[in-house]
Amino acid sequence: MRTLKHKTALLGTTGALALLAACSTATGDGATGPTPHAHQEPQTPQTAITNTEAQQVIADYNEQRNAAYRALDATLVEEIEGGSVLQRNRADMEQYLGLPEADRRPIEDWDYADPEIYIPAGETWWMAKAGYTRGESQALLTFERGQEDDWLLVAAVPLATDLPAIALDEQGLAEAVSADDPAGELLPQDAAAAYEDLWETGGTGPGAPLATSAGGQDVLERRSPEDPLLLARYTATTPDHEHTWSLRTEDGGTLTVATTAHTESMTDVFGAPLTPRDASAHYNSTPRSPLIAHYTGEIAVSIPADTAPQILGDRWKLIGSE
Numbered sequence: 472m473r474t475l476k477h478k479t480a481l482l483g484t485t486g487a488l489a490l491l492a493a494c495s496t497a498t499g500d501g502a503t504g505p506t507p508h509a510h511q512e513p514q515t516p517q518t519a520i521t522n523t524e525a526q527q528v529i530a531d532y533n534e535q536r537n538a539a540y541r542a543l544d545a546t547l548v549e550e551i552e553g554g555s556v557l558q559r560n561r562a563d564m565e566q567y568l569g570l571p572e573a574d575r576r577p578i579e580d581w582d583y584a585d586p587e588i589y590i591p592a593g594e595t596w597w598m599a600k601a602g603y604t605r606g607e608s609q610a611l612l613t614f615e616r617g618q619e620d621d622w623l624l625v626a627a628v629p630l631a632t633d634l635p636a637i638a639l640d641e642q643g644l645a646e647a648v649s650a651d652d653p654a655g656e657l658l659p660q661d662a663a664a665a666y667e668d669l670w671e672t673g674g675t676g677p678g679a680p681l682a683t684s685a686g687g688q689d690v691l692e693r694r695s696p697e698d699p700l701l702l703a704r705y706t707a708t709t710p711d712h713e714h715t716w717s718l719r720t721e722d723g724g725t726l727t728v729a730t731t732a733h734t735e736s737m738t739d740v741f742g743a744p745l746t747p748r749d750a751s752a753h754y755n756s757t758p759r760s761p762l763i764a765h766y767t768g769e770i771a772v773s774i775p776a777d778t779a780p781q782i783l784g785d786r787w788k789l790i791g792s793e
Contacts, residue, residue: 517592518590518594518644525586525599526586528614529583529612531551532583535547535551537580537582540564541580543564543567543568550621551623552623552624553615553623553624555626555710555768555769556769558790559786562750562789562791566789583603583610584603587601590644592647596614596625597613597645598728599612608629610629610630611627611726612624612626613625613626613769626730628728628785630783631686631689634771634773635773635775636721637719637720646718647716647718647719648717648727652717654723654725654776655774657772662772663731666678666690667705669681669682669687669691670733673691674691680779681772684779686781689782690782700739700741701737701738701739701745702739703735703737705735706733706734706736707732708733708734708765709732710732712730714730715727726783727771727773729769730768731768731785732766732767733787734765735766737762737764743760745760747759751789751792754791754792755793763792764789764792767790768785768788769786771783771784
């Protein structure tokens with residue numbers, strides 16, 4: 472009987488639209504018409520949040536997240552996170568609490584630091600690039616307006632490489648891009664499928680444009696088990712919180728964040744049962760073959776207008792095992 476220890480992977484809201492008011496005046500017959508010489512002020516794009524407010528949202532998030540993990544209280548996390556991030560962190564806390572106290576790693580406070588904010592006009596979501604107070608790496612964060620008119624972290628991707636330059640207008644606002652935007656080799660809406668194809672087929676299908684990038688090569692290395700006596704097969708699945716967010720980049724392409732999910736089926740080359748350990752054992756500790764695990768997470772992909780797309784970072788989490 473073989474014992475399997477899973478490896479973890481780490482690459483690392485609609486706001487009010489500007490109202491266009493036309494000046495008018497009464498004509499001699501009582502009708503109304505445009506004022507020929509009325510001076511119209513330039514329209515300022517409306518946003519759901521300001522840069523200063525976004526900075527405060529991240530500061531408040533840091534404080535409450537640290538408090539939630541110090542107290543091991545998932546209800547506090549639910550007040551500041553949503554979607555895929557909340558699903559991942561609920562699973563993380565559940566798995567942590569499932570360990571004997573002697574096996575629990577110490578939990579230390581950490582913050583997202585020095586955020587650079589990207590706010591698109593007319594949207595109820597925004598992004599931020601931020602560092603970590605522990606370590607030199609950076610993350611790409613996506614916040615979305617919640618049902619209580621609050622801001623929830625819905626994607627958090629550690630970055631393995633620099634972001635492309637984000638296009639900003641004269642007011643410093645970013646431009647949201649539709650999921651079917653044709654710029655570049657990939658549509659933003661196809662980024663998640665392309666990423667998952669790297670796991671599923673090794674990039675022989677829709678993942679081919681990503682396979683030659685550094686991030687794609689990293690995924691291809693990670694899809695092979697470290698133990699040569701194990702075989703892994705991956706199947707793309709639909710995330711419980713399927714979504715894509717995209718911003719225009721200075722080169723005319725897009726920066727895309729997408730939720731993603733897949734199932735891993737692990738077997739022994741000799742057909743022996745596998746004994747799950749760590750997080751997998753939390754869901755089912757019975758030795759079995761195959762050992763099936765479910766993962767979900769988020770990716771960040773650069774889709775330039777004129778060059779090959781690349782994976783900027785990914786993060787996923789075990790959320791179930793059978």
